[in-house]
Amino acid sequence: MRSARIRSRIFKVAAGVSAVSPLFVLLFLAIVLINDAWPAFRFQGFSFYSGITWNMGNMYANNTIIHNGVQGSPGATFGILPFIVGTLASSLIAIIIAVPISLLSAFALVYKVPPSLVKWISPIVELLAGIPSVVYGLWGILVLAPAIANLIGPWLSHLGHFIPYLAGPVGSGFGLLTSGIVLAVMIIPIITATSRDLLMQVPHLPIEGARALGMTSFESVRHVAMPLARRGIIGAVILGWGRALGETMAVLMVSGNAMNYLPANLYSPISTMASTIASLLDSAMTDYTMLSIHALALIAVTLLLISMITNLFARLLVQVGRRDIGTEV
Amino acid sequence: MNPQMNSSISDVVLPSMEINSQRRRLKSIALWGVSMASLLLVVLIVFDILFSVVSRGVPGLNWSVFTTQTSGIAGGLQNAILGTLMLIVISMVISAPLGILGGIYIALFADSRLAALVRFLSEVLAGVPSIVIGYFGYMVLVLQFKMGFSALAGSLSLAIITLPYIVRTTDASFRQIPSQYFEGAIALGLTPLMALRTVLMRLALPGVLTGLLLALSIALGETAPLIFTAGWSNFNPNLQLVKNPVAYLTYVVWTYLNEPYKAAHQLAYTAALLLVIIVLILHVLVRMLQRSSTKQA
Structure with a gap:
């Protein structure tokens, strides 16, 4: 019995140490990133966020320059505005496409589709969440990009006379719109599944009451059920947005990898912050002043901050949203 | 229920309630149609992704x-x-x-x-x-x-x-x-x-x-x-x-x-x-x- 107690004590200590491991990992991560990023911020200042030119400088030169006490290759300048715009624009397009489709799909799943069919359709939708991002990229290259270059793009560009940014040239199909649609498909399962779960928990009585008062069935869902689940749904949307902000591979494969250039229309090639880190790390390693590496670390810190804030906000809303439904019965 | 929500329902819904109900019923039916179409679209996308991978991958499988x-x-x-x-x-x-x-x-x-x-x-x-x-x-x-x-x-x-x-x-x-x-x-x-x-x-x-x-x-x-x-x-x-x-x-x-x-x-x-x-x-x-x-x- 004594040895059992000791074993139990040891187990508890081991479990306690494991429980704080995420804390240590995060701390380590933050320290390394901030430490790596700091010289780039000293070198470039806030023009890092407003400049549109990313130039690692002449790496073959033997006369390094020193700016604000930081050594860099001659001609080095780091502006990431195009990457920020690319990240925000592509994720915004993803949200604009994914939210209505996901919400309407969740409505249909909860209120219209017979349960025997839901049993099959729900897993199919959730399968989307498990597909590796390179497979999405593959689909984007093989199916979506040609469709946009030859079909959707030309059709949309006719609307360009009335709506800004929709006018051509449509280009190769690799760019902002394709990235946005691929991201939309990636976040649809997140928003659909969460909204469906929330709507299923909404009590029947308010909806039946609304029907009895003369609302049509869609009105009762739209104006009674959805407001009850509203905060949770907004949380799910932001969660999806966070996913879209940080997605790397799928975007890297279909974005067209533009540099030093702000998107001119919906079909322009872009780069996002995440895809830039992936595509430039190799060449940044050849910068012997290490400044390019520091600049990439600063992108990582920026991306980390943005996605952390959105994620936390979203989780909070989802939690509050669950509570809303629980208490307002 | 919180009071804020009640007011939002009356703000949003009541004006549209005054329109004749035939139109609202048709709108409801149409919107349910759009909902089903959205769900169908998502399912079709899943199948399209699977189909494009399977149809191209299988020939190389040996x-x-x-x-x-x-x-x-x-x-x-x-x-x-x-x-x-x-x-x-x-x-x-x-x-x-x-x-x-x-x-x-x-x-x-x-x-x-x-x-x-x-x-x-x-x-x-x-x-x-x-x-x-x-x-x-x-x-x-x-x-x-x-x-x-x-x-x-x-x-x-x-x-x-x-x-x-x-x-x-x-x-x-x-x-x-x-x-x-x-x-x-x-x-x-x-x-x-x-x-x-x-x-x-x-x-x-x-x-x-x-x-x-x-x-x-x-x-x-x-x-x-x-x-x-x-x-x-x-x-x-x-x-x-x-x-x-x-x-x-x-x-x-x-x-x-x-x-x-x-x-x-x-x-x-x-x-x-x-x-x-x-x-x-x-x-x-x-x-x-x-x-x-x-x-x-």
């Missing part, structure tokens, strides 16, 4: 894929399949014990403030974009700790990514068990560890396993954290865990699509097909586990 290693732009995928397996196994060996123990601790032993903190930090860690983990792995594991491109550096990066998911699912599945079970076992004189092994573990097991399978499928599909930590190798992995790059399936899909050769493209399609097949199998297993756990409850 025994030599499993028995030969990649050479240049052609050959088989044996090295990538074994490499993926190796990376997943090592990463799970690291993250599964940490995650399960940590999840158990915050569900059963930790005081509520520490538990809330760990839950919060796990959410933060889960939200870190995977390329940022990749950068971290490259700078710290590959360069600083001198592991080089290796199975260990890749697996550690994957472990960081999967850890928060395992903590979260373990925590959730232990918290679902009514606290009387644990308290009763302790009251009967069992140590916490014995109570866990004899009473709680059996009840939480389906949930914990579901979490592990989800973590597995995340690790399987990741590319960004591996490019700069695992590297790539044309040869089968061996037991040298550091300074020895390994191959993995997602790399093939990503890189070989950019090659201008048919054979390289075929290899990429086949690798994608293998990935999708494994994901499908994991998905079905998760479903079965979830069904068995809800039956128990």
Whole structure:
């Protein structure tokens, strides 16, 4: 019995140490990133966020320059505005496409589709969440990009006379719109599944009451059920947005990898912050002043901050949203 | 109900109520039609993704894929399949014990403030974009700790990514068990560890396993954290865990699509097909586990 107690004590200590491991990992991560990023911020200042030119400088030169006490290759300048715009624009397009489709799909799943069919359709939708991002990229290259270059793009560009940014040239199909649609498909399962779960928990009585008062069935869902689940749904949307902000591979494969250039229309090639880190790390390693590496670390810190804030906000809303439904019965 | 919501309903709905009901009924029917169409669209996209991968991947599927290693732009995928397996196994060996123990601790032993903190930090860690983990792995594991491109550096990066998911699912599945079970076992004189092994573990097991399978499928599909930590190798992995790059399936899909050769493209399609097949199998297993756990409850 004594040895059992000791074993139990040891187990508890081991479990306690494991429980704080995420804390240590995060701390380590933050320290390394901030430490790596700091010289780039000293070198470039806030023009890092407003400049549109990313130039690692002449790496073959033997006369390094020193700016604000930081050594860099001659001609080095780091502006990431195009990457920020690319990240925000592509994720915004993803949200604009994914939210209505996901919400309407969740409505249909909860209120219209017979349960025997839901049993099959729900897993199919959730399968989307498990597909590796390179497979999405593959689909984007093989199916979506040609469709946009030859079909959707030309059709949309006719609307360009009335709506800004929709006018051509449509280009190769690799760019902002394709990235946005691929991201939309990636976040649809997140928003659909969460909204469906929330709507299923909404009590029947308010909806039946609304029907009895003369609302049509869609009105009762739209104006009674959805407001009850509203905060949770907004949380799910932001969660999806966070996913879209940080997605790397799928975007890297279909974005067209533009540099030093702000998107001119919906079909322009872009780069996002995440895809830039992936595509430039190799060449940044050849910068012997290490400044390019520091600049990439600063992108990582920026991306980390943005996605952390959105994620936390979203989780909070989802939690509050669950509570809303629980208490307002 | 909060008063704010009541006012929002009357603001939004009442004006439209005055329009004749025939029009509203038609609108309702139309909007339900659009809803069903949206759902159909999503299902069609899933099938289109599966179809484009299967139709292009199947022609390249033969025994030599499993028995030969990649050479240049052609050959088989044996090295990538074994490499993926190796990376997943090592990463799970690291993250599964940490995650399960940590999840158990915050569900059963930790005081509520520490538990809330760990839950919060796990959410933060889960939200870190995977390329940022990749950068971290490259700078710290590959360069600083001198592991080089290796199975260990890749697996550690994957472990960081999967850890928060395992903590979260373990925590959730232990918290679902009514606290009387644990308290009763302790009251009967069992140590916490014995109570866990004899009473709680059996009840939480389906949930914990579901979490592990989800973590597995995340690790399987990741590319960004591996490019700069695992590297790539044309040869089968061996037991040298550091300074020895390994191959993995997602790399093939990503890189070989950019090659201008048919054979390289075929290899990429086949690798994608293998990935999708494994994901499908994991998905079905998760479903079965979830069904068995809800039956128990």
